[in-house]
Amino acid sequence: MSLAQQAPTNSALTDLAVTAAIAAARVILDVYSRPISSVSKSDGSPVTEADAAAEAVILDHLRATGIPVLGEESVAAGIIPNLGRRYFVVDPLDGTKEFIKRNGEFTVNIALVEDGAPVMGVVLAPVTGETFVGDASGAYSGNSLAGVLRDRRPIAVASTLPLRIVASRSHGHAALARLCETLAVESDVSVGSSLKFCLLARGDAQLYPRFTPTCEWDTAAGQAVLEAAGGAVVTLDGQTMRYGKGELGFLNPYFVAASTLDLAQRAAAEMAQLIA
Template sequence: MALPDPLAAQIVQIARKAGDSIMAIYNKDFAVYEKQDTSPLTEADLSAHNCIVAELEKISELPILSEESADIPWEERKSWNQYWLVDPLDGTKEFIKKNGEFTVNIALIDNGKPIMGVVYAPVLEKTFIGIEGQGAWIHTDEGYSTISARTHQPGETWKIVGSRSHQSPEIKHLLNQLDGETELVAMGSSLKLCLVATGEAHLYPRLGPTSEWDTGAAHAVASAAGAKVTVLDPENPLDPAAEALTYNQKESVLNPFFLVSA
């Protein structure tokens, strides 16, 4: 099958091209960089950023906000109705550990809402795509297949995306409010949101710092797959009236705490 939106198909190709530039560095011996007093992570970040910006500018006149060009003044950004939100390499620890759980992220934001997103994990050879009103997909070596978030069923173990390290008191407070057993599903980078999008997890509570480019693309995937991404109140983490997470609505590009739920 082919994606129903030609623009999304172009973004997938751009993400993969950026991923190729990252892999050219990822596959090198990092000890070489120590001798040169340079960082493979920095080189990979900048290489992917330059690739994405150059390719986006060929197909779109919309502004671009990337982690590697995040110093655009709020006075300029606040007038944007639509723009591209980019994290050229999300998953710093995963890249350095070489566990493969890092991603290239490109999102199209419309009036504060992510309406299209592509998350590409080059080592895992998985691409996640979400398009508002049209659906969500994963692409592997077997081709495209649709994905959808999966609601928790009575008696089923809750699968919660979280850190591999110890859980905070706030996370424990949330887990205590759930009816039944819980199981931790560990994953790096923006792939955490994608686990809810694919139905492999029910919840992803984020009670730590993130920036808007960390989440925009995967947010679009999760939303298109039927999940919700809402602002999380640690005192009332399962509030059904929680507001949706939004983008470029304030000077700071830091996200509030949030919850991804099916």
């Protein structure tokens, strides 16, 4: 979905989401400064004390809006509110594996979904302070290490050739190499968490194919940032990825994010053939 198609978003909600993400980052860095212990969820993914503590901080900030919140840790605890047509989606610590590895490639994700579309997103990397924001006014990045968002600058996708692809450090798929060959990808950059969407949004790469499972809280904020910067996220049928899939446990299908809708749809068609 292009920026022109995005529903108007109250800028106060964007500012609130940025403030909530900054507060969550402080909590996360406090845990990061100490020895990290983790346990496994029912799906085998790791979780640390930082995940729950950060989500609690975010929920506290968002509560006054009265807008329902779909939070990763809340869902894991069986707490799923009646979402309606407008709700926040929160992943308090995206990239827990990266957090445990201490490579800095983890983020706080907060998005606002309206009628199935992510119309606002904030992605903040606590270690560097790098922060990406997208809403109906556009996309921009800045730094929040000082506790406020500074050095704001607009960001936009770059569709120049040859293609650069973003792959995940913690997830891979055998079809990825074949996709790169088919689309004549020149190089790849590997990064964890929702930062992959953000690299596309600021023009560092053009393609992010996802052959492994994700949930809505993993992608909503990044998709909002990328779409606000001019990019697209589509499922393998070529349609824009949608939200509110409660009947599926909020699981996403495989998807591709790209700098343009045309590239996204071409890549999606190739991915569909590769895994058929």
